[in-house]
Every structure is written in structure tokens, then in C-alpha cells.
Amino acid sequence: MRVIVIGAGAIGAASALALAEAGAEVVVVDRAGVAGETSSRCEGNILVSDKGPGAEAELAIVANRAWRALAERLDADRGPGQPATEFEAKGGVVVAFPGGEAALGAFAASQRGIGITANEVDASALRALEPHLSPEVVRGIHYPDDAQVQPSLATQAMLARAVRLGATVRVTEATGARVRAGRAIGVETPEGPIEGDAVVNCAGPWAGEVAARFGARLDIRPRRGLILVTVPMPQRVFHKVYDADYVGAVGSADAALQTSTVVESTPAGTVLIGSSRERVGFSESNTLPALAEIAAKAARLFPFLADTMLLRSYHGFRPYAPDHLPAIGADGEVAGLFHAAGHEGAGIGLAPTTGDLVAHAVLGVPAPIDPAPFLPTRAALREEAA
Amino acid sequence: MTIRISFDGDEVLGREGQTIAGVLLASGRRSWRTADGEERGVFCGIGVCQDCVVTVNGVGSVRACQRTACDGDAIEREVR
Known part of the structure; x- marks a missing residue:
């Protein structure tokens, strides 16, 4: 065949x-x-x-x-000169700002019902997982199975x-x-x-x-997503850390711009800051409003990012099914x-x-x-x- | 004129007007940052790639290839 x-x-x-x-x-x-x-x-x-x-x-x-x-x-099966996949079982930490705790807790409980490991973490445990997180964040869920590849x-x-x-x-x-x-x-x-x-x-x-x-x-339609990249730095973000409103943005059918904070570091030392979703066809223009919103929200989650230099931004078109x-x-x-x-x-x-x-x-x-x-x-x- | 800077506590001599990367390279150092266990240093040398960043007098993510070395600068390696 x-x-x-x-x-x-x-x-x-x-x-x-x-x-x-x-x-x-x-x-x-x-x-x-x-x-x-x-x-x-x-x-x-x-x-x-x-x-x-x-x-x-x-x-x-x-x-x-x-x-x-x-x-x-x-x-294990790499050919000569072929780089690794950079698979990292880093785990995810989803956090809620005051007011969002109940929705996050209910969502995590529904996930535990289908076998997803979703561990409640209180404020002090959160500090241990992510020491640079904003003190505003009071509750989080740790998902040890979240991972990443390059x-x-x-x-x-x-x-x-x-x-x-x-x-x-x-x-x-x-x-x-x-x-x-x-x-x-x-x-x-x-x-x-x-x-x-x-x-x-x-x-x-x-x-x-x-x-x-x-x-x-x-x-299947395109949905644009933008990501900011910082300069390389010593590691200050240890998991894939995101605001609980990410789940709402992923599930939304709205064509208008939506952003929700996702922050993580890469093995090269840069920090990736997302995320946005907007249905603008394959347009590559007018990316600044989304980038500004992403940056502002990320600095609220990790205050040190406010003083961090950005290296570049990039965007991709996600294949969106209604x-x-x-x-x-x-x-x-x-x-x-x-x-x-x-x-x-x-x-x-x-x-x-x-x-x-x-x-x-x-x-x-x-x-x-x-x-x-x-x-x-x-x-x-x-x-x-x- | 000779200037003295320190790299991770070691004294390194350079000449006035050199960049930090210039001073470190002249001292025989090829890399001064670690990312994921790999050694990093000057790659582009023109301020674009950000591979050569160091902490200078407590300020992180400074491009060693762009920053002029000043007498008394304390340079520290950044480790990811």
C-alpha cells in the first residue's frame, strides 16, 4: 500500500x-x-x-x-547530527487570581474524575513550585503529566x-x-x-x-496565535505556568482577540510568553494589540517579566475546527x-x-x-x- | 589604559574601549554562559542573537558583545 x-x-x-x-x-x-x-x-x-x-x-x-x-x-534512535526532541516532562501549574479559585477547583475536580492527575496546591506550596510567581496568586493546581517538546x-x-x-x-x-x-x-x-x-x-x-x-x-479554519520570546536568562520559571482563563479561551468560538497568560522557560534559557487566539484568516498584520495584552498579563503573573527584555515575537495559524x-x-x-x-x-x-x-x-x-x-x-x- | 574587571570573582585585565566579550575572549575564555548543560558565548557578535548575555554589576541579560567594559565591572556567568 x-x-x-x-x-x-x-x-x-x-x-x-x-x-x-x-x-x-x-x-x-x-x-x-x-x-x-x-x-x-x-x-x-x-x-x-x-x-x-x-x-x-x-x-x-x-x-x-x-x-x-x-x-x-x-x-535513542537518532542519526548522526540529529538533535534531540527536547521532551521535558516539566509539569504544568494552573493558577487562579482572586475570584477565579472556585472555577479552577471545579474544573480540576472534573478532570480527576476521568483520571487526570490534578493536585491542589496552596499558597506556600505554590511558592515552592514557582518562587517568582506573583504574591497575588493564592491557589493553583499542579498537573505533573503536562510536558513539552521542541x-x-x-x-x-x-x-x-x-x-x-x-x-x-x-x-x-x-x-x-x-x-x-x-x-x-x-x-x-x-x-x-x-x-x-x-x-x-x-x-x-x-x-x-x-x-x-x-x-x-x-x-477547518485558521486561528492566529502569538508568542513573545525573552532574552535568555537564568531559570526563573520551572513549569508550564498558566492562568486558569486559558481554558476558557481555548474552548471559545469567538472570532475576536482573546488572550490568556501562558509562561514557560525553554532549555535555551529564553522564556516563552503566550497566548492569544484570534480569527483573522491568514493575516500577518496588526499583531501589536495582542502582543501588548499578552505582555501586560504575563507581567501580572510573573512581576520580574516587567523588567525583562524581549528578543522577538512569532505567530502561527492553528487549525481550528468549529x-x-x-x-x-x-x-x-x-x-x-x-x-x-x-x-x-x-x-x-x-x-x-x-x-x-x-x-x-x-x-x-x-x-x-x-x-x-x-x-x-x-x-x-x-x-x-x- | 588597562582596566580590571572580574568574572565570577576572578580578576581579568582588559584595555579601555574593549567590550566585555572582547575582554573575556582576550583572556582565553570561549564561553561564559551555560544553557541546558551547553556552553554559550559569542555567536553573532553584533547584538542580535543574545547568546553571550551575562550579569553585569547585578543586572541580568546584558549582551557582552555590546557593552563596553568599565574598570571595576563585576561580571557573572548566567546558568539556565
Whole structure:
């Protein structure tokens, strides 16, 4: 079985790896190269802390376990000169400012009900976990299972392993569909057609556009997220620390700008400060209002940041599904076409299990989790794109 | 004119007008910051990459390649 994967981001790489490990011959096609877009413009989150009970939380729990094994395997199996994935099981600390304690406590209790470890921490325990946190913060929840990878390196590592198993990567654009007798068999590219037996659409925020080229409907839209980067400094932030209002912003369908504070340090010494979500299409302009709001909120959480120099900012387009669930599985109308997209800001974390679900859908290997909630045939994804 | 600065308590001699990075390089040091166990020092040398930052007289994140060394400066290594 020869499978064409469109997209060399984390989801395409994980899908390619799972397919190659299950014995398929895989060709990955991406116009921007490996992790050229969304997967290199994010924070590399592997979170369970932001998921309330439901299908996505179940997926996140399974994927969190899968990442631990995968990162170890990828790091052990590196080729010469290949960097590590920088997998860090740093844990997350979600905090509430006065007034937000009850909502945070209730959310954590609902998560414990589905098996997520969510430990209550009082003010003094919070100081021990994060000594530089604002004294205003009085309550927090510690999620020891939250983790992080360097997303570009992790994506490269998954693809490198897939390539060692026989996969090929083509840096070219899938400009059109190859369909024979109503069945997707490949893509047109400026360098000629690439054909196989099945096509997997892992085009992230462009997945709707790619689906349309095959005559399929998939309502995935871009949602812009901005991140600030400080100069390198001695470590003052030890976990992924975020304000409980992050959960509300993730789950929101609002098109307008929303920001919520997420602060963490990287192994290089920089501190990443997020986050924002706004639906502005693929616009790259007018980023200042979001950046100013993020900076102000972050300085409230960690007062030392007010005197810290910023190195740069960056933004990425998250693939947004109207019902906040990724689309994973066979297309409802076009035979041979499969989708794996719409993970919004959770794609890095959900990648390994998404890859396994793709291998299940395409090759029939056992599924790691019930695939039903994620099927692209659900009504919410088939509306006309607004 | 000779200036004297200290790096993590050790006296280092330099010449007036040199940057901190210049003084440290001239003293034979190739790196003066640690990040994730890796040694860091001058990478770009023109103030862009922020790899060479040090703490100067208690102020953190100072670019050693941009800051002129002054007699009596106390330079400290930053460790992540």
C-alpha cells in the first residue's frame, strides 16, 4: 500500500511514521518543508491540564502516554547530527487570581474524575513550585503529566524515523487532486503527479482548502496565535505556568482577540510568553494589540517579566475546527481520502495517537482509542465555511 | 589604559574601549554562559542573537558583545 501524506507538520510526520511502521510505503508532500508552518510556530505543548472531560481529553491522556515512549524511542534512535526532541516532562501549574479559585477547583475536580492527575496546591506550596510567581496568586493546581517538546525537532525526528523505514519527503506543493473512478489516488504538483493508493490530508489550517481540491468538504479554519520570546536568562520559571482563563479561551468560538497568560522557560534559557487566539484568516498584520495584552498579563503573573527584555515575537495559524475536536479518519464522500487536521493548539500533544488513528483508518491496524468522536463525517465539519 | 574587571570573582585585565566579550575572549575564555548543560558565548557578535548575555554589576541579560567594559565591572556567568 502506497500512501500520500499532504503536510510535513507534526500531524503529517506522526501519520507518516505510524503508516510506515505498519508497513505502508509513504510519500510526504509539503510546500514549505518539514515543520515549515504551524508546527514550528507554536510552543510544543503536550497538555492534559487544559482538557475538560470529553473525547479530546481521552485522546490527550492516551497521547500523553504515547509521547513518553515515542520521545524516548526517537531520542535513542537518532542519526548522526540529529538533535534531540527536547521532551521535558516539566509539569504544568494552573493558577487562579482572586475570584477565579472556585472555577479552577471545579474544573480540576472534573478532570480527576476521568483520571487526570490534578493536585491542589496552596499558597506556600505554590511558592515552592514557582518562587517568582506573583504574591497575588493564592491557589493553583499542579498537573505533573503536562510536558513539552521542541516542536520542530520532534517533527523532524518523527519524519527521520519514517524515512529510515522507507518513507520519502517531497518539498513541493500539492496543487491539485488525482482522482480516478471517484477515488483519491494522489496529488498534482508542479513537478508532476505523485500517485498511490490513498491520500491523507494533514494540511493543518489549509486542510479545508486541500479537501476542496478533492471535491470534499472539511470546515477547518485558521486561528492566529502569538508568542513573545525573552532574552535568555537564568531559570526563573520551572513549569508550564498558566492562568486558569486559558481554558476558557481555548474552548471559545469567538472570532475576536482573546488572550490568556501562558509562561514557560525553554532549555535555551529564553522564556516563552503566550497566548492569544484570534480569527483573522491568514493575516500577518496588526499583531501589536495582542502582543501588548499578552505582555501586560504575563507581567501580572510573573512581576520580574516587567523588567525583562524581549528578543522577538512569532505567530502561527492553528487549525481550528468549529466543534473544537480534530478531524481524523476517512472522508465521507471521496474514497481513498483521509483527514487528520483541526487540532488547533493541541496538535503537537495529540500527534502520536492521531498518527495511530490514521494508520487504523487507512490500513485497518488496531485503533489506540475509539475513533468515532473524531470522524470527519460529523455534521459540524460539513457546513459551508463561514 | 588597562582596566580590571572580574568574572565570577576572578580578576581579568582588559584595555579601555574593549567590550566585555572582547575582554573575556582576550583572556582565553570561549564561553561564559551555560544553557541546558551547553556552553554559550559569542555567536553573532553584533547584538542580535543574545547568546553571550551575562550579569553585569547585578543586572541580568546584558549582551557582552555590546557593552563596553568599565574598570571595576563585576561580571557573572548566567546558568539556565
